[in-house]
Amino acid sequence: MAISVDRTLSRLRNTRDLRAEIASLAADLVATDVHGNLNIIDPAISPSKVREEWERLLRAINPRVRSRMSLDIKHRETPRLSEYSSHYNPKDAIPVDRPNYRYEVLRLLLEASLAHSGTDSLKGLIDRIGASQTPIRGAIIELKRAGVVHPSGRSLRVTPEEISQELLAKVGALPQTVRFRFERGARIKPPATLVERVLPLLAQSAVGSRWGQIALSGTAAAHADVPQLDLMGVPRLDLVAQVPRDAKHLDASLLRQLDDGLELEPSVLAPAPVVVTLVRANIPFFRVAGGGHGRCAFPTDIFLSLLDIGLRDQALQYALEIRR
Amino acid sequence: MNRPMELDAARLLARVAEQIPAALRMNVIVIGSIATAWQFRDVSGTASVATKDIDLLLRPSVDAVANAETLGNQLMKQGWQPQFPNGRQPGKPDIPEDQLPVLRLTPPRDDGLWFVELLAEPPPGQTARKHWTRFHTEFGDFVLPSFRFMRVAVHGADETEFGLRVARPARMALAHLLEHAEPDRTPISSLRSQPRFLKDVGRAISLWWLARQQSTVADSQWLLEWGETIEGIFPGSRTELAAAAHRGLMSVADYLRDTHAIAVNGVLAPHQTTLEAWRRAYSGLLELIQRWAEM
Numbered sequence: 001m002a003i004s005v006d007r008t009l010s011r012l013r014n015t016r017d018l019r020a021e022i023a024s025l026a027a028d029l030v031a032t033d034v035h036g037n038l039n040i041i042d043p044a045i046s047p048s049k050v051r052e053e054w055e056r057l058l059r060a061i062n063p064r065v066r067s068r069m070s071l072d073i074k075h076r077e078t079p080r081l082s083e084y085s086s087h088y089n090p091k092d093a094i095p096v097d098r099p100n101y102r103y104e105v106l107r108l109l110l111e112a113s114l115a116h117s118g119t120d121s122l123k124g125l126i127d128r129i130g131a132s133q134t135p136i137r138g139a140i141i142e143l144k145r146a147g148v149v150h151p152s153g154r155s156l157r158v159t160p161e162e163i164s165q166e167l168l169a170k171v172g173a174l175p176q177t178v179r180f181r182f183e184r185g186a187r188i189k190p191p192a193t194l195v196e197r198v199l200p201l202l203a204q205s206a207v208g209s210r211w212g213q214i215a216l217s218g219t220a221a222a223h224a225d226v227p228q229l230d231l232m233g234v235p236r237l238d239l240v241a242q243v244p245r246d247a248k249h250l251d252a253s254l255l256r257q258l259d260d261g262l263e264l265e266p267s268v269l270a271p272a273p274v275v276v277t278l279v280r281a282n283i284p285f286f287r288v289a290g291g292g293h294g295r296c297a298f299p300t301d302i303f304l305s306l307l308d309i310g311l312r313d314q315a316l317q318y319a320l321e322i323r324r
Numbered sequence: 325m326n327r328p329m330e331l332d333a334a335r336l337l338a339r340v341a342e343q344i345p346a347a348l349r350m351n352v353i354v355i356g357s358i359a360t361a362w363q364f365r366d367v368s369g370t371a372s373v374a375t376k377d378i379d380l381l382l383r384p385s386v387d388a389v390a391n392a393e394t395l396g397n398q399l400m401k402q403g404w405q406p407q408f409p410n411g412r413q414p415g416k417p418d419i420p421e422d423q424l425p426v427l428r429l430t431p432p433r434d435d436g437l438w439f440v441e442l443l444a445e446p447p448p449g450q451t452a453r454k455h456w457t458r459f460h461t462e463f464g465d466f467v468l469p470s471f472r473f474m475r476v477a478v479h480g481a482d483e484t485e486f487g488l489r490v491a492r493p494a495r496m497a498l499a500h501l502l503e504h505a506e507p508d509r510t511p512i513s514s515l516r517s518q519p520r521f522l523k524d525v526g527r528a529i530s531l532w533w534l535a536r537q538q539s540t541v542a543d544s545q546w547l548l549e550w551g552e553t554i555e556g557i558f559p560g561s562r563t564e565l566a567a568a569a570h571r572g573l574m575s576v577a578d579y580l581r582d583t584h585a586i587a588v589n590g591v592l593a594p595h596q597t598t599l600e601a602w603r604r605a606y607s608g609l610l611e612l613i614q615r616w617a618e619m
Contacts, residue, residue: 048611056577185598187368187537200541257540260533260601 005029005036012043015053022057022069029065040073047073092252094178094264099245099280101139102173104129108281109149109158111300114322121155130245130282146171160319165307175279177308178241178250179265179272186261191273194237195220198258202294210254213242215286217277217297218305222314224289224296226321231314238305239276240297242285250278277305333361339431340378340440341486343399349487351391353381353478355443359491360527360591362484364534369594377428378440381478381491385470388444389459392468396427396442396461403432406463407439410513414464421456427466444468445475453508473499479553493535494549497528501572501613502565515586523590525576526583530591532612533605537595543612550616566617573610580606 007025012018018040025036043050050073058066105125112120126136140156143149148171150157168174182188189197201211216224218238219231243250255262255274265272279285279301289296296302299322306315336358344352354362356379382388382395400406406414412425430439444457447470456467477499481489507521515523535542554562576583584602588595597605 046607048607048614051614052574052577052607052610055574183598183600185596186601187595197540200539256604257536259540260536260604 004034005032006039007037008039008041009043010041012040012045012050014045015049018050018053019057022054022061025069026061026065029068030062033068035068035070037070037072040071043073092264093249094252096243096247096250096278097176099129099131099135100173100175101129101131101135102142102171103168103175104131104279104281105136105139106143106148106158106163106168106173107175107279107300107304109156110160110163110303111298113158113160114299114303114319116323125156128281128283143171143173148173160303161316163307164312165310168304168307175277175304177268178252178276178278179268179270180252180255180262180274180276181265181270181272182259182261183263186259188261189259189273191234191236194258194273195234198237198239199294201257202296211257212295214254214276215240215295215297215301216289216293217301218275218309219311219314221289221293221296221302222306222318224293225299225302226318229314229318229321231311235309236272237274238309239274240285240301240305241276241278243278243280245280245282275305275308277301277308333358333365336378336438337362337484337486337488337490340380341488343402343404343431344395344488345398346487348391348395350483350489351383351387352395353383353481353489353491355379355381355474355477355491355496357591359496360493360531360534362490363482363493364538367534367537376438378438379443380440381443381445381474382468383445383478385445385447388468388470389457392427392442392444392459392466393461396429396459396466399429399440400461400463404429404440405432406466414461414466417465419465421458421467424456424458424465424467426469427459427461442466442468443474444470445478446470446472448475453503471499471503473502475557476502476553479556480549492549493531494546495553497531497546497609498550498553498569500524500528501569504572504575505568507572507575518582518586521572521575522579522583523586525572526587527591528573529576529583529602529605529609530587532609533592533595533597533601536605536608543608543615546612547616547619551619562619563617566613570610570613570617573606573613576606 005025005028007021009017009021021038025038029036040050051071054071058069108125108128109120122136122140126133129136140149148158148162148167198216202214202216217240218236219234220237222229223231252264262274285298285301286295287298288294303315303319306318337354341349356377358378382391407428407430408425412423415424427442428439446455450470450472453472455470457470458465458467477496478491479495481491484490504521504525507519509519509521511517512520512523535546539545551562554565558565580603581599584599587602588597
C-alpha cells in the first residue's frame with residue numbers, strides 16, 4: 001500500500017488557513033517520495049474558491065513536490081439549496097427559523113378548503129407535515145382558540161374569507177419569508193422581468209436539483225390559475241421554497257442565478273422585488289400550471305402570498321375562482 | 325487615450341454587409357466586440373459598443389487568401405482607406421510576412437471612426453499561436469493573421485438578416501480561454517502595455533457576465549455549445565480542452581482587478597459592472613468549466 005500523508009481541515013473559513021496547510025503539507029513532502037492529500041471537510045468558503053487557491057499556491061511549489069499533492073473536498077453536511085454553488089459566501093447563509101407549525105397547519109387546511117377536499121384530520125396533518133404529534137396538536141389548539149380553525153366532525157376546517165394578514169400575525173401563523181433587493185451598482189430589473197427570468201429555471205430544473213425545490217407564487221402564479229383576476233402588473237416576484245424541517249441555513253446565492261445583482265434585504269418593511277416564502281412540510285408543494293409557468297406553488301401558498309402583498313380582495317377573488 | 329465613439333452594432337453590420345459582395349458574405353464571420361454587441365443586443369445598453377475595430381474572419385481557411393484579395397480590392401476601389409498602425413506600410417513581395425501590416429480599412433465618409441480588420445480561419449492543424457499569410461492587393465501586400473483557436477470561436481456562427489454570420493458568445497469565450505492556456509504576455513499598446521491574455525481572458529468573463537444577464541439558463545446553453553463545438557472540431561478531446569480552458573481562466577486569478585478595469589472600458593462599458601460582480605462572474609465561469617470537465 002502506498003504511504004501517504006493525510007491532512008484534514010474542517011469548516012475552513014478563510015484562504016489564509018488553507019494556504020498555511022498547503023505550505024505545511026508541501027514541507028512534509030519535500031524530503032520524501034510519498035503522496036500528500038489535503039481533505040477539506042464542509043468548507044464555509046466555496047469549493048471553487050478552495051480549488052482556485054489550491055491551484056494558485058501549487059504553482060509556487062516545486063513540481064517534484066506538487067505532483068504528489070492532491071486535494072479532496074467533502075461535504076458531510078450537504079448545504080441546503082447551495083450544492084454546486086460557486087457563489088457561496090458566508091454572508092449568503094441565511095439563518096432559517098424553526099418551523100412555525102401554526103403556519104404549516106393553517107396552509108394545509110387552507111389547501112384542503114381551496115381544493116374542495118374540505119377538511120383534514122390530525123393524522124393527515126402529521127403525515128403531511130412530517131412532524132411529531134405534539135407540535136401539530138399544539139398548533140391546532142392555538143389556531144382553534146383564535147377562531148381560525150373550526151372543528152368539523154373528526155376533521156378540521158378553515159374558511160379563506162376569515163383569514164387576513166393581520167389575523168395571521170396576531171395568532172403567530174406567519175411564515176418565514178426571505179426578501180431580496182438589488183445590491184448597490186446592480187442593474188435593477190422590474191418584477192415582470194424577474195418573472196420572465198425565473199420561468200426557464202422553474203421549467204428546466206427537476207425535483208432534487210437546486211431550483212427543483214422552488215416554485216412560482218404570488219400574482220404571476222395567481223394569474224396563471226385565474227387569468228381574469230383583478231390584477232394589473234407584477235408588484236414583485238414571489239417564490240415558495242421547500243426547506244427541510246431540520247435546515248439551519250438557506251443559501252441565498254441560489255437567487256444569484258435569477259439575477260446576479262440580488263442580495264438579502266434585511267428589513268422586512270422595505271419593499272423587495274423578490275420574496276421567498278419558506279415552507280417546511282414534507283409533502284411536495286408544487287404542481288405544473290398552464291401558460292408555460294412551469295412549477296407553481298399550491299393555491300394555498302398563492303392565496304397567502306397575495307395576502308402578504310396586501311392584495312386581500314384579489315386573494316378572496318382568487319379563492320372564489322379556484323373553488324368553482 | 326481618446327474615448328471611442330459608441331457605435332450601433334446593427335447599423336454597423338448593415339453598413340459593412342452592403343459593401344461585401346453577396347457571394348462572399350456567407351464566408352465572412354464577424355467576431356469580437358461588434359459580435360458581442362450584436363449577440364447581446366437584447367441586454368439593456370449592449371446594442372451599442374465603444375469600439376473602433378470590426379473584426380471580420382474569412383473562411384474557409386483554404387479560400388481565405390482569395391477572399392481577402394477580392395474583398396480588400398473591392399473595398400479600396402469603393403473608397404475605403406487602409407490604415408497603417410505602427411508605421412507599417414503595404415509591402416512588396418520581398419518584404420517578409422512579419423513586417424507586413426494587417427489590412428485595416430476605414431470606410432469613406434466616416435472620418436476614421438471605425439475600421440474593419442481582416443483575419444483568416446486557421447487551417448486544421450495550426451499549432452502556432454498566430455500564423456501570418458501574405459495576400460496581394462492593388463495597394464501592395466498585407467498579411468492575414470490566423471489564431472489557432474479561431475475555429476472554435478466561429479463554429480456554428482449565427483446567420484443574420486445582413487447576410488454576414490456572427491460568432492456566438494459561448495464559443496468566442498471558449499476560444500479565448502483555450503488560446504491562453506499558456507498566457508500570451510505580448511503587451512497591447514492601446515491598453516497601456518497590458519499583456520494580451522488579460523484582455524482576452526477578461527473578454528471571456530465579460531461574455532459570461534452578459535450571458536447571465538441575458539438568460540438564467542445560460543450555463544446549460546454554454547455547456548451544450550462547448551460540447552458541440554469540441555466534438556465538431558476536436559472530437560474526443562473534451563477532457564483535455566476543459567483542462568486547458570481551466571488553465572486559461574486561472575491565468576487571470578491574480579489579475580481580476582486589472583481585467584475588470586479593461587472590461588468596464590470595453591464591452592461592459594454600458595453596465596459599469598462592479599468589481600464584486602466581476603469576481604462572482606469569474607467564479608461562476610470557473611465552476612462552469614469544472615462542470616464541463618466532469619460531464
